Amino acid sequence: MLDGSTDYDVLIAGGGNAALCAAISARRAGARVLVAEGAPRFYRGGNTRHTRNMRCAHDAATETLSGPYSEEEFFDDLLRVTGGRTDEALARMMIAESKEMLTWIVEQGVRFQPSLGGTLSLGRTNSFFLGGGRAMLNALYRTAESLGVEIVYDAEVVDLAIEGARFRSATVRHAGKDVSIRAKTFIAASGGFEANIDWLKEGWGEIAENFLIRGTPYNRGTVLRMLIDRGVMQIGDPTQCHAVAIDARAPKFDGGIITRLDCVVFGIVVNRHAKRFYDEGEDVWPKRYAIWGRLVAAQPGQIAYIVFDAPSLELFMPSLFPPVEAETIGELAEKLGLSPAALERTVAGFNAAVRPGTFDHTALDDCRTEGLEPAKTHWARRIETAPFYAYPVRPGITFTYLGVKVDRAARMVMADGRPAANMFAAGEIMAGNVLGQGYAAGIGMTIGSVFGRIAGREAARLVSSASQSPEAA
Ligand SMILES: Cc1cc2nc3c(=O)[nH]c(=O)nc-3n(C[C@H](O)[C@H](O)[C@H](O)COP(=O)(O)OP(=O)(O)OC[C@H]3O[C@@H](n4cnc5c(N)ncnc54)[C@H](O)[C@@H]3O)c2cc1C
Structure with a gap:
């Protein structure tokens, strides 16, 4: 029972990967730790529940990873996806520490498995959790509890x-x-503000009303807002986030991974006016899936439709909701509420522009359009074989990047540049230190694990040094 009678060494706000890594690491260093998880027990663990893998550097193949992934290659990948918008020193430190995570996280009871087919070809770079994110979390909770970490659910931090x-x-x-x-x-590990539509609107305007939130409804940014208001330095751009195109029929919150659709490269994507707006075949899907959320957000009504035909139906992961199906393009348009004439025109124009090539969906093939704007530069095949299919898609927000600034010890930095005396942050709430924009699959969990472990360790260190100097902590 929470009654305020105990003085803790470390209070952690949140109950996902970052919070648990921080709790375990602080407890192992001897601290008395309370985890305040805002969600009820069943929903504990925020967005971490939905995860499948984590990106860590490693020198050689392992039982579950198909080859080495050097620190330099990891950093190059990060630089590319962020367009250089990252704190290089912090990012390099995180990547170096990520190497240790592969053994540390296993020591906390988490198990890995080799990647399965259809997992964005990450078998070399990313470690997959056996049983997924929920199993991973359960292992962390079990370990934390057995070490004596106190955990309270339905416990939202509402003031600081x-x-x-x-x-x-x-x-x-x-x-x-x-x-x-x-x-x-205090360790803030309470996620981003992606479930706070009003806050999203501050950056995106009214269109945020049409966004779907892929993860927990509990990440409303309450703690983040208080920290910024109370003088902690803010980092990142309020509109930067991880956003993918997901099935428009997904629930408003918590639809998770299964509502994502990986078939953009096999067809064309049109907006509400039945017009194409971007090269669907620009690059292999793992490198492009995370741009489609923003692309759809820029379309009228924040909705788009992936249109393809029978030969493509079995080339991608099956969807949760079946595609809309019709015998003709006109009928398909009617079912989607689009103008049949407009969609027929777009498909006919696309088909006429397709040049012959050898289709190979595993490589950047030579199937492309000519004289079409925008072009489709790979995997362009005529859409001509009934039945015809479509999925309606909307922007699915995974998590936001705006957060609090931290240093190498995961300690928050105040707006005037001073390090905070005794406040740390880990996970989504400080993701903007590493992710100025863009995303490399699996890095959300790297950020939470590495900075969580550091935050816990450093908070415990501060507490023990306070026994010598009382105001240290
Ligand atoms: C569908 C989906 C799939 C994903 N897949 C992957 C993947 O495979 N690999 C990867 O690296 N990343 C993935 N991510 C991103 C990943 O989930 C996050 O980066 C990561 O889980 C963040 O961990 P965290 O601990 O910071 O936040 P979370 O796990 O979201 O935890 C935040 C916690 O804070 C709690 N909380 C919020 N406000 C308060 C408050 N005021 N008081 C107390 N508690 C509060 C919440 O209840 C929650 O438990 C995915 C995200 C989604 C939505």
Whole structure:
């Protein structure tokens, strides 16, 4: 029972990967730790529940990884996807530390498995959790509990008492009461603000109303907002996030991984006016899937339709909801609520522009259009064999990047540049330090694990040094 009578060494807001890695690491270093998870027990673990893998550098193939992935290659991948918008020193440190995560996380009870088919070809770079993110989380919770970490569910941090750069206490809403919890250090691991539509609207405007949120409804940015308002330095752009095109029929929140559609490269994508708007065959899908959320967000009504024909139906992962199906393009348009004439024109124009080539969906093939704007530069095949299919898609927001600035010790930095006295952050809430834009699959979990482990360790270190010097923590 949470009654405010205990003074903790470390209070952690959140209950996902970052929070649990921080809790375990702080507890192993001897600290008394309380994890306040805003969600009920069944929904514990935020977006981490939906994950499948984590990207870590490693020198050689392992039982579950098909080959080496050097720190330099990881950094190059990060530079490419972010267009250089990353804190190089922090990113390099994270990548170096990621090497240790492959053994550290296993020591905490998590098991890996080789990647399966249809997993964006990540078998060399990314370690897949045996049983997925929920199994991974369950292992972390089991370990944390067995070590004596105290965990309270349905415990939202609703206020923070911060004096200058020093955390004093947090108000936690639990069992209908607001309880003040004192702790020597505070770790913010409470995710981004992706489930807070009003906050998304501040960056995106009214169109954010049409976004679907792929993960937990509990990541509303409450703690992030308080930290920024109380003088912690903000980092990142409010509109930068990981956003993919997902089935428009997905639920508003928490639809998870199964509502993603990986068939863009096999057809054409049209907007509400039945017009194409981007090269569907620009590059292999793992390198491009994360741009389609923003592309669809820029279309009228924030909706688009992936249109393809019978030969492509079995080339991609099966979908949760069946595609809309019709015997003719005109009938398909009617079912989608599009103008049949407009869609017929677009498909006819596309088909006429397709040049002969050798279709190979495993490589950048030579099937392309000529004289079409925008071009389709690979995997362009005529859409001509009934039945015809379509999926409606909307932007699916995975997580936001705007966060708090941290240093190498995962310690927050105040707006005036001073390090915070006793406040740390890990995971989505500080992802913007590493991800200025773009995304490389599996890096969300790297950010949470590496900075979570560091935050826990450093918070515990601060607490123990405070026994010598009382104001240290
Ligand atoms: C569908 C989907 C698939 C994904 N797949 C992958 C993948 O395979 N690999 C990968 O690396 N990344 C993936 N991601 C991204 C990944 O989930 C996140 O980067 C990662 O889980 C973030 O961990 P976290 O601990 O920071 O946040 P979360 O796991 O989201 O945890 C945040 C926690 O904070 C709690 N909380 C929020 N506000 C408060 C408050 N005020 N008080 C107390 N608690 C609060 C929430 O309840 C939640 O438990 C995926 C995301 C989604 C949505």
